Amino acid sequence: MSALDRLFTERGVRPTPLRREVLALLYEADRPLTWKEAFARLSPSGVNKVSLYRTFSLLEEKGLVHKVLGADGAWHYCAHPLERPGCPGNHAHFLCLQCGRMTCLVEQAIPTVDLPEGYAVEGKQLLAYGRCPSCSETQG
Template identity: 50%
Template structure:
């Protein structure tokens, strides 16, 4: 789905910055940190403007965010076909390179909550060493 109709569908006013943010996140195909987002934006924007616009995209359920072990949020575009984080899935985080990705198709664990408790969200981060970093480690060992 094109960006314009998707924004209209979600009731989010489309601005040039919001379009650039959404397209950058959708193109990345993985959650990006604030630093990764700001590094790829031209023209540059200030921190407050960036966070304000990310919040608008979050509220419109065009993107989702996940909190990394380092305390930093990473942002990812939702598929056009779904409103909200697709599949309610866990995320992976590499402890070496800091990259994060979605484990699409993997269900979140079910948690029984007390009656009257309203769940507003949940997240699960599976952390370890990604395949790229493991490969670099093996190549580094074999070249000595």
Template identity: 45%
Template structure:
């Protein structure tokens, strides 16, 4: 499905900036911080415009966000073909370079919450040092297969 059709299906306005933003997130294939997106897209818009559009994409469940240990949100394009909760997977965060990866093959843990408690989201971030920062080579979207 093309991005314009996706936006119309999800009920959000199609703009050139939103199309470019989603294309950058899809191409990256991993969650990006504001600084990383700004680096990819150049001086396309100010910080407020970036976040306003990212929030619209989140509300439409086209993008999900993850809070890093540094307090910065990172945004990632959702798999729109999935009928599961967007972003319902753990993430890995490198403490040295700040890059984050979706661990899409992993399930989020199931937790018991108090009766009547309405869950609005959950996240799990595994943190450590990526192979690039350790000098072991490249990570192509997946961790090395080591179990935790």
């Protein structure tokens, strides 16, 4: 049984070909991918768009990946590191507005947000956006 399949069964997720393919893709990419990016990469194997959406939300629900909303309005999905599955993705992200690539800033933890009495925080995200190095170069 592969490491991926072990992750799946641990979480009570049946390791289907599609799910293996999607999760493997996220690990390979090593950065958050949007549905669109994933769809483009998987289209050669003829993935269905709805199945891909469903797979992403299942993986997120089961805690195998986390999602970050980009300033482009699209969700970016990022696989949790194999060695510490269940990571809440509690770090900042950078989104390049030109090429649309998102980068995890794993060193930058999200600071505590102080809220008045009564607020219940379920999650938080810190997103910086602009130009990545390669896009800064190619455009004056």
